[in-house]
Amino acid sequence: MTTDLPMVLARKETVADGVVMLTLRRTDGGPVPAWEPGAHVDVELGSDLIRQYSLCGDPADRSSLRVAVLREPGGRGGSRVVHDDLAEGDVVTVGEPRNNFPLVPAARYLFIAGGIGITPLLPMIAAVRSRGAAWRLVYGGRTRASMAFLSELGALSQVAVCPQDETGLLDLDSLLGEPCPGTAVYCCGPEPLLAAVEDRCATWPSGSLHVERFKAIEATGPRTTFEVRLALSGTTFVVPPDRSILETLEQAGLQILSSCREGTCGTCETTVLDGEPDHHDSLLTEEERAACDTMMICVSRARSPRLVLEL
Incomplete structure (x- = not known):
């Protein structure tokens, strides 16, 4: 985490x-860190239990931060702690806001939310409303x-509420x-929704679609052994198929800044000086991946x- 800020619930x-x-x-009653629509924070819920949550309050309100958390019975335990253990008055450690999902200028906006994916879109909608920009939200849920x-x-009037048990799946077609040139499409929600939106936006102008994932893209294909050379120290390490770059470096005693370990937060983003990464993160755009000059070492591997x- 980049900042250790104790905050009370x-x-x-x-x-x-x-x-x-x-x-x-x-x-201490002081102002919370500044943030912009689309930002998220790390919340430390216990030893080695750090989760990322999108901020859903008002960026102009420096008195508090708001996040919303979905109970996930099949998750890794973070939501259970939030729902069952965390109580008003408890103190948690919160990281500095980071924004991998910024709101870009556009003539029009189409927001598509699935379930808890509404959270990062709330401050975006407030921002475009204050600007007087044209916008629409299609909000689906169970x-x-x-x-x-x-x-x-x-x-x-710009919001279409589409519960699945009443209207079926969102009519993405x-x-x-x-x-629609000039329209920025923002989508956040479960992976099937994101994949379906990406598929339908394939013919849209480049840069039209902006998505945020809560989970990493599942890697496919065989995992191979490769070498990683650290330019600043001149040290070379062998990364085996069953271990990430981050884990390999940590096992060697190096301290690397990281958080989610799923390729979703961007904390471990590292500059690539040579070689071709095999990207498995959920953050970089296709253009950024093709440039091969940065990677998330918690999940991404090597094609070369x-x-x-x-480092």
Whole structure:
């Protein structure tokens, strides 16, 4: 984590079935770090238990940070701690806001949310509304009861609320079948939704689509052994098939800044000086991947026999 900021859980409230919203304030009463729509924070919930949550409050409100957390029975334990153990008055450590999902200038915006994916889109919608920009939100979920923040969104004429048990799956063909130059498409939600939106936006102008994933893209194909040379120290390491670059370096005693270990937060992003990375993160654009000049060493590997990293 880039900052160790103790924050107290000032309020914990249920905002939908299986979703709680946390309001966090600094223990010393000072202002929270500045952030922009699309940003997320690391929240340390216990020893070696760090999770990333999108900020869903008002960036102008420097008194607190708000995040919403979905209970995930099949998850790795973070949501269980938030829902079952974390109580008002408890202190957690929060990292400095990072933004891998920034709101870009555009003539029009189409927001597509699936379930808890609404969280990073809330401050974006507030920002484009304040600018007077044209926008639309299509918000899908399993049921109305499971969809957070409907009370503040449902009354807006630009919002289409589409619970699956009432309307079926989102009609992405109608939404995205015809490319619309000048429109920025922002999508956040479960992987099947993101993949379907990416597929339908393949014919849109480059840079139109912006997505944020909560989980890494699953790697396919065989995992091979390769070498990693650290340019600053001149040391070379062998990365075996069953270990990541990050794990290999840590096992050798190096301290590398990291957090999610899933290729979703960007903390371990490292400059590539030579070689071709095999990207498995969920952050870099296709253009950034093709440039081969940076990689997330927690999940990405190598297509070439050797990588030279700026470490």
